[in-house]
Amino acid sequence: MALITDTIAAIATPPGRGGVGIIRLSGPNAERIGREIANHAVPKALPPRHALFTSFYDSQAQVLDEGLLLYFQAPHSFTGEHVVELQGHGGPIVLGMLLQEAICRGARMARPGEFSERAFLNDKLDLAQAEAIADLIEAGSESAARAAVHTLQGAFSQKVDELLESLIYLRLFIEAAIDFPEEEIDFLADGQLEAKLEAVLAQIDQVLYQAKQGVIQSDGMRVVIAGLPNAGKSSLLNALAGHDAAIVTDVAGTTRDVLREQIQIDGMPLHIIDTAGLRDSSDAIEQEGIRRAKREVDAADAVMWVWDSRYPSEDIEKAIFQQFAQCPKQLFIVLNKCDLSQTALGFGELSCANQLLKTIALSAANHTGLEPLREHLKSLMGYQPLGSGHFSARQRHVDALVRAKDHCQQAKNVLLSHRAGELAAEDLRLAQNSLSEITGSFTADDLLGRIFSSFCIGK
Numbered sequence: 001m002a003l004i005t006d007t008i009a010a011i012a013t014p015p016g017r018g019g020v021g022i023i024r025l026s027g028p029n030a031e032r033i034g035r036e037i038a039n040h041a042v043p044k045a046l047p048p049r050h051a052l053f054t055s056f057y058d059s060q061a062q063v064l065d066e067g068l069l070l071y072f073q074a075p076h077s078f079t080g081e082h083v084v085e086l087q088g089h090g091g092p093i094v095l096g097m098l099l100q101e102a103i104c105r106g107a108r109m110a111r112p113g114e115f116s117e118r119a120f121l122n123d124k125l126d127l128a129q130a131e132a133i134a135d136l137i138e139a140g141s142e143s144a145a146r147a148a149v150h151t152l153q154g155a156f157s158q159k160v161d162e163l164l165e166s167l168i169y170l171r172l173f174i175e176a177a178i179d180f181p182e183e184e185i186d187f188l189a190d191g192q193l194e195a196k197l198e199a200v201l202a203q204i205d206q207v208l209y210q211a212k213q214g215v216i217q218s219d220g221m222r223v224v225i226a227g228l229p230n231a232g233k234s235s236l237l238n239a240l241a242g243h244d245a246a247i248v249t250d251v252a253g254t255t256r257d258v259l260r261e262q263i264q265i266d267g268m269p270l271h272i273i274d275t276a277g278l279r280d281s282s283d284a285i286e287q288e289g290i291r292r293a294k295r296e297v298d299a300a301d302a303v304m305w306v307w308d309s310r311y312p313s314e315d316i317e318k319a320i321f322q323q324f325a326q327c328p329k330q331l332f333i334v335l336n337k338c339d340l341s342q343t344a345l346g347f348g349e350l351s352c353a354n355q356l357l358k359t360i361a362l363s364a365a366n367h368t369g370l371e372p373l374r375e376h377l378k379s380l381m382g383y384q385p386l387g388s389g390h391f392s393a394r395q396r397h398v399d400a401l402v403r404a405k406d407h408c409q410q411a412k413n414v415l416l417s418h419r420a421g422e423l424a425a426e427d428l429r430l431a432q433n434s435l436s437e438i439t440g441s442f443t444a445d446d447l448l449g450r451i452f453s454s455f456c457i458g459k
Helices: 030-037 092-104 114-121 127-138 142-152 155-179 192-219 233-241 284-299 313-321 370-381 395-418 421-439 445-452
Strands: 008-011 018-026 052-057 063-072 083-090 221-227 259-265 268-274 302-308 331-336 346-352 355-361
Touching: 008 092, 008 114, 018 030, 018 092, 018 114, 030 063, 030 083, 030 092, 063 092, 083 092, 114 127, 114 445, 127 142, 127 155, 127 421, 127 445, 142 155, 142 192, 155 192, 155 395, 155 421, 192 268, 192 395, 221 233, 221 284, 221 370, 233 259, 233 268, 233 302, 233 331, 233 370, 259 370, 268 370, 302 313, 302 370, 313 331, 313 346, 331 346, 346 370, 355 370, 395 421
Parallel strands: 221 268, 221 302, 302 331, 331 355
Antiparallel strands: 008 018, 018 083, 052 063, 063 083, 259 268, 346 355
């Protein structure tokens, strides 16, 4: 358990007004501060995990609020420390007064994520589980929430631990052969070591695939809708969103600013960004909208170039390169208004800048041809809905798994090419360190700071 001597406090419920508001305290003085705020109108020895109805007082014995006081005795609490919750009425003023009273009695304001950080430092949960708490709070879909719960329950950590056990076994095998040369162990002769390394690499690939899916499920995909004015970009946004998120008129340049909408496709969050029509304009406001549109295109995972199918498709390339020096990444063409042009719905291809771009013909106004578009968006991200047992993940987890795989592959190469057991053992050690970064058993302090600072205050 980490040696922590101070007590922290924070409002644990969301900002605004509600029926209930919670002040959470954690640390060695939490129980004392809780009893003092209750003006000692509760038992001197607070019964753990019992809700006590009481009034809450300031230092002049004036009643601030009334509600429930709960005490969780260390180590049987979320943080592993003494934890007290003051559950009163959910008004920002009264909660602020209670929080200030806790601080005046010896607590300090908690940093973002500090409660979860203390839980990690006190071995109540590992780093992947701590991150899952934030992912659960921020979940944008039901499937993302379920995945975060699975990670919180240890599904991801268990897979990482299994990989670590496999690596430790391989390291012991190789290092035993190095340390006892008199035994004349030829660890390559029977092919067992190569087979075990291959099995570990396959194991990493499986977890890596699941982790990538977990990232997609948590983070989703940023898709920008771009194109000329009046091509039907806002209509397409409304069709995908299922409601009138954007104003649609026949006037070119109606959309001046960036519009954002979040939808789901089979559980995958999709962040759709509608942008101003790209064209040369002397209007200062429209120019700013176009500048913002190009900035969103640069940051997108995919770009839908919406084209009015009544105009020749041969002009698409010219229209794109009037606005961009090169074709934006992951760009594909949406041939819109097929109800007016009588263009056949579905997939096609179009040559642009010496490359074949996918085309999808549809009618946003009539909501026809949208399903192929949804399927294409899923395929761009490599998203596959996962069954039970799937888990949430972050990009840093994927990066760590990739590094571990690279080190294992290097270990295999030096063994087969040079029979260099010492180098292979070092590569496996580095692979082990990379995996340990996921759960936090081997993690730099600055990384911990970056992770927990992204959490909400009070958790």
